[in-house]
Amino acid sequence: MIYIKLLLTFFKIGLFSFGGGYAMIPMIEREIVEANGWIDSKEFVDIIAISEMTPGPIAVNSATYVGYKAAGLFGGLFATVGVILPSLILILIISHFFFKFKEHPKVKSIFNGIRPVIAGLIFGAAVFVAETSIFNGELSSLLSSKFNPLQYINWTSLLIFGATFFCLWKYKWHPILVIALSGTVGVILFYLGLVN
Amino acid sequence: MKKLLELFLVFARIGAFTFGGGYAMLPLLQKEIVDKRGWATDEELVDYYAIGQCTPGIIAVNTATFIGYKQKGIPGVIFATFGIVFPSLVIITTIAAFFVDFQKFAIVNHAFGGIRVVVVALITDAIIKLWKKSVKDWVGIIVFAISFLAIVFLDISPIVIIIASAALGIIIKHRRMDAQ
Numbered sequence: 482m483i484y485i486k487l488l489l490t491f492f493k494i495g496l497f498s499f500g501g502g503y504a505m506i507p508m509i510e511r512e513i514v515e516a517n518g519w520i521d522s523k524e525f526v527d528i529i530a531i532s533e534m535t536p537g538p539i540a541v542n543s544a545t546y547v548g549y550k551a552a553g554l555f556g557g558l559f560a561t562v563g564v565i566l567p568s569l570i571l572i573l574i575i576s577h578f579f580f581k582f583k584e585h586p587k588v589k590s591i592f593n594g595i596r597p598v599i600a601g602l603i604f605g606a607a608v609f610v611a612e613t614s615i616f617n618g619e620l621s622s623l624l625s626s627k628f629n630p631l632q633y634i635n636w637t638s639l640l641i642f643g644a645t646f647f648c649l650w651k652y653k654w655h656p657i658l659v660i661a662l663s664g665t666v667g668v669i670l671f672y673l674g675l676v677n
Numbered sequence: 678m679k680k681l682l683e684l685f686l687v688f689a690r691i692g693a694f695t696f697g698g699g700y701a702m703l704p705l706l707q708k709e710i711v712d713k714r715g716w717a718t719d720e721e722l723v724d725y726y727a728i729g730q731c732t733p734g735i736i737a738v739n740t741a742t743f744i745g746y747k748q749k750g751i752p753g754v755i756f757a758t759f760g761i762v763f764p765s766l767v768i769i770t771t772i773a774a775f776f777v778d779f780q781k782f783a784i785v786n787h788a789f790g791g792i793r794v795v796v797v798a799l800i801t802d803a804i805i806k807l808w809k810k811s812v813k814d815w816v817g818i819i820v821f822a823i824s825f826l827a828i829v830f831l832d833i834s835p836i837v838i839i840i841a842s843a844a845l846g847i848i849i850k851h852r853r854m855d856a857q
Binding site: 535561571573606613641642657665 | 690692693694695696697698699700701703704705708720723724726727728729730731732733734735736737738739742743746747751754758761762764765766768769770772773774778779780783784785786787788789790791792793794795796797798799800801802803804805807808810811812813816817818820821822823824825827828829830834835836838839842843844845846847849850
């Protein structure tokens with residue numbers, strides 16, 4: 482039965498992938514394209530592109546898409562339930578203990594130790610997105626002798642970044658407003674011929 | 678029931694506007710969960726991310742599960758989690774059913790291009806808010822810098838860095854207790 486198979490396959494994907502959406506992509510490809518042949522590798526590339534461009538977790542988006550392509554509406558539903566179940570069950574167990582012991586001195590000092598790491602990782606995530614939106618290419622090219630800031634920085638994007646950051650920081654704009662506006666500005670700039 | 682519905686709606690709103698993975702969700706969580714509703718503190722959000730990095734699965738779902746459980750137990754988990762995936766289900770099913778080559782539409786591409794730029798601004802703003810509560814002393818600053826450099830330039834697994842700094846946290850605590 483394909484629904485059960487989708488559920489179990491995506492359960493496995495959810496259970497064995499660490500570190501969020503991008504880390505899941507090779508595993509999804511192996512299970513979906515190679516092991517089960519639900520879609521071909523060209524279509525897989527499209528699915529990943531679409532999952533990135535649409536809102537929501539990449540793993541959930543690609544599960545819904547693959548499930549729909551393999552077995553229609555219910556296929557999408559079963560694949561999605563499959564991919565989120567491992568997180569749900571594991572975190573349910575962990576949160577039971579977390580809320581019980583989070584005031585314990587040892588637990589507190591562990592999390593005090595970890596928090597700066599998470600701040601560093603999140604800042605790293607911002608840099609990864611910046612490398613393909615505000616900058617042209619990886620930040621490590623800064624170290625190259627041929628580094629040219631005029632070419633490396635996308636100035637229109639940098640300007641938009643600066644303006645948005647100011648509105649967020651100074652005027653506390655709501656993130657949803659900022660996202661909706663930036664999508665619109667992206668389209669307007671294109672039709673005005675200011676970006677290509 | 679009212680609270681459960683609210684959990685569903687809040688997480689659906691967050692899911693509908695999260696572009697670019699779990700970390701990009703942080704600014705929305707700060708606004709909707711911490712500032713507006715007080716369902717968690719900034720520190721707790723960071724802790725959920727820490728746990729999410731060390732466990733398999735999807736960070737967005739992990740966070741929804743934590744907050745759902747804290748607010749309303751198991752029913753809360755179900756409503757919050759269903760909320761966070763609901764926009765994906767609707768949007769992706771619509772695209773899969775009705776659009777061929779969706780990713781090649783110019784309008785979609787340029788909207789997405791604009792959004793990617795502000796995602797950087799959103800995350801940067803989120804970090805500044807978290808900074809005071811996460812990086813409390815010079816050890817914190819060093820750990821922050823090492824983690825950032827390790828992930829950007831060295832491609833080291835986040836789990837390794839997290840476990841190492843958890844151990845460091847315990848050692849420092851003991852040192853300080855001995856010193857007193």
